[in-house]
Amino acid sequence: MSTQFARFRPSGETLLWGAVVLNAELFTLVFYFATSNHTGGQLRYLLYPFIWINVALFAVWKTNPIARNDRDRLVGLGIAAAYFLVLGYVGGLFGPAHSVPGVPSGGFRISWLPPGWGPALLYHGDLLRLSILPFKLVGYLALAYLVYATVLDAAGSALSGVLGLFSCVSCTWPVVASLVTGIAGAGSGLATMVASGSYDISTAVFVVTVALLYWRPTVR
Numbered sequence: 001m002s003t004q005f006a007r008f009r010p011s012g013e014t015l016l017w018g019a020v021v022l023n024a025e026l027f028t029l030v031f032y033f034a035t036s037n038h039t040g041g042q043l044r045y046l047l048y049p050f051i052w053i054n055v056a057l058f059a060v061w062k063t064n065p066i067a068r069n070d071r072d073r074l075v076g077l078g079i080a081a082a083y084f085l086v087l088g089y090v091g092g093l094f095g096p097a098h099s100v101p102g103v104p105s106g107g108f109r110i111s112w113l114p115p116g117w118g119p120a121l122l123y124h125g126d127l128l129r130l131s132i133l134p135f136k137l138v139g140y141l142a143l144a145y146l147v148y149a150t151v152l153d154a155a156g157s158a159l160s161g162v163l164g165l166f167s168c169v170s171c172t173w174p175v176v177a178s179l180v181t182g183i184a185g186a187g188s189g190l191a192t193m194v195a196s197g198s199y200d201i202s203t204a205v206f207v208v209t210v211a212l213l214y215w216r217p218t219v220r
Contacts (some may be wrong), residue, residue, distance in 0.1 A: 014058070021057070025050050028115045038114070048203045049116020049135035055207055056142030059214040065149035072155045080148035087140045090175050097129045139206055143174060146213035174202070174209055 029046065032038065067073035088094055108130075111120040116135045123130040 014061070018054075018058075021054065025054075025115070032115050036114075045199065046114055046116075048199050049114075049133075051203055052135040052139040052206055053116065055210050056139050059210050060142050060145050063146060063149050063214060065145075065152045067152050068155065072152055075155075076148045076151040079151050080144040083147050084140055084144035087143060087174060091136055091140060092131055093133075093136060093140065094128065094130050097125055097127050140174075143206075143209065143213065146210065150213055174205055 065076070067076065108121065108123045110118075111122050112118050113120050113133075117133055120134070121130060121132040
């Protein structure tokens with residue numbers, strides 16, 4: 001197996017921690033079903049947040065960005081921060097406030113949604129609105145971190161820059177997917193967005209994007 005593809009092969013330590021995480025998530029779901037009035041629905045929508053979180057944690061844990069100098073580090077951080085802000089905006093984590101019938105402005109509140117979807121931090125002020133779903137926050141932070149690593153790799157050599165660019169083309173996929181699913185769910189609630197299949201698309205795009213950014217065939 002080549003060095004690049006070997007990075008996808010989990011080590012014994014990774015398998016151990018993976019088992020711990022999966023058992024904790026299974027316990028969380030069992031506890032949720034036992035203590036909530038959940039009345040059914042498609043199970044995959046309860047599993048999607050864990051897919052986002054697990055894929056994100058694995059990729060971040062196994063990625064070790066190396067900056068050749070402070071300039072590369074600052075450029076990488078700037079691009080990654082800008083990318084996260086774009087993702088957060090189009091993905092609905094935050095944005096300008098708008099009038100919603102029946103929803104008063106001002107104050108934070110916690111929404112106890114199913115695990116991974118919640119607990120969600122919500123805020124609707126006069127100028128700003130927040131809708132921080134845990135799995136999206138973790139996923140977008142992971143993507144920004146991988147973009148940071150890709151920028152540092154691209155600064156390493158001309159060849160890695162070209163190959164890194166191939167990986168970074170996929171950076172736009174979550175943005176496009178968020179825009180498309182946002183349009184599909186415009187004016188509707190979470191249940192309608194889920195029913196429309198928007199999170200099927202978003203999850204597939206997220207996993208493929210993380211895989212490409214994590215792989216990023218780099219020559220150092």
